[in-house]
Amino acid sequence: MSRSLLRTLFELRAPSTPRPAAQFKLPVRSLSTTPLRRDSPTVSESPTISAQSATAPSAIPTNPTEAASLVAESRSPTPQAPEALYPRIPQQVNQPTSASQATIAQLLPLLRTQPAHYLTVHIWGRPYLVTAGDQIRLPFKMPCVVPGDVLRLDRASTLGSRDFTLKGSPYVDERLFECRATILGTETEPMRIKIKTKRRQRRNKHVRSKHHFTILRISEVKINGPEAVGL
Known part of the structure; x- marks a missing residue:
């Protein structure tokens, strides 16, 4: 016998049982064909809108160029003010004793003359x-600075000359000296x-690095007298 005849015999012997029809549960909204009215009690009312949002105009741009500009503005970082990057932090200077005050009042003029x-x-x-x-x-690379800016350096731990040295704890009082630096520019290494x-x-992983540097020039170093701190 050929394989086709054997296959037909097996199909005739097997009882043919009808398969159950597939049941699909459709959503309720798709079954209803009549539109619902807004005054119907079955329709849930939309939440109330505040007067501010109702009176405000639509902020969605219709022109594609305006939409692209809005996206570019949102992605671009907002420039920060120099005061936000360099906040003014008060110095933590310990109060000198009476002996140290007398020493500063006596030797600071000598340090100033040298x-x-x-x-x-x-x-x-x-x-x-x-x-x-x-x-x-x-x-x-110091942010928010351009060549020509003048910075006041008010943190110093040592102030001295050829024969005298004044050390702070941890810093010297900023009223005793004036140090200013001028920004010359920025440099990059190869x-x-x-x-x-x-x-x-x-x-193999290739790691690339290119550091940036900021160049300063000390333009002024001035030592004030003891009268600047009331001695």
């Missing part, structure tokens, strides 16, 4: 030993590529 004053200023927590005319290369590998792996 030339070539130096300072140990702190810029963002980093100490720098500077004199007038020195250039500082900060290892970061692109550095470092290849990182892992053991028993054939892939």
Whole structure:
């Protein structure tokens, strides 16, 4: 016998049982064909809208160019004011004792008369030993500054000359000195590529780095007398 005859015999012997019809549960809204009226009690009323939102005009732009400009404005970061990036933090200067006040009142005029004053200023927590005319290369890019800006450096832990040195605890009173720095510009180093590998792996990772620097020049170093702090 051929396979087709065997197949027909097996189909005749098997009892033919009708399969149950598939039952699909349709949503209630799709079954109803008559539209519902708004005064019908079955329709849920929409929530009330405030008067401010009802009177406000629609803020959705219809022109595609206006929509693109709105998206660009929302993605662009808002510039921050210099006061927000560089907040004025009061100094934590310990009150000097009567003996130290007498010493400052006696020796500060001598320190002031000697030339070539130096300072140990702190810029963002980093100490720098500077004199007038020195250039500082900060290892970061200072935001919200342009070449030509003048900064007042009011954090100094050491103030001295050739024979005298005044140390603060932790900082010297900012009324005793004036130190100003001028922004010269920013610099960038050449692109550095470092290849990182892992053991028993054939892939290599190339890490690129290009640091930015800010260049300052100390334009003024001035020592005030003891009368600046009322001594």
